Amino acid sequence: MVDNGFGQSAQRLEDRMLLRGAGSFTADLNLDCQVHMVVLRSPHGHADITAMNSAGAAAMAGVAAVLTGVDADGDGLGDIAGGDSLKNRDGSDPVTPARPVIARDRVRYVGEPVAVVVADSLA
Secondary structure, X not given: XXXXXXXXXXXXXXXXXXXXXXXXXXHHOOOOOOOEEEEEEOOOOOEEOOOOOOHHHHOOOOEEEEEEHHHHHHOOOOEOOOOOOXXXXXXXXXXXXXXXXXXXXXXXXXXXXXXXXXXXXXX
């Protein structure tokens, strides 16, 4: 077999250190005033969001913020930019659907962000 890199296994240099407990992971970092973020993702492939009440979660001890699509709109976050600006075969611009940072009134795919919780701990 030719040794040109294509189809070859890449030698990983970090494995030995990490498997022996000598490495460090970002999850191991603890900084002053550190907060944690968890993204609640949709289990549904397509669904309308008819109501969302985040008051209970926001009132919990240690929770710094609960953000929804309405909050993202209010903060002016807008949509996630699309990919390449390729033209259609006829030269027209392609249709690029809105991709909100956090779903507003509808989720369009499994795993789409629905809410974000920022708190003192992951618990």
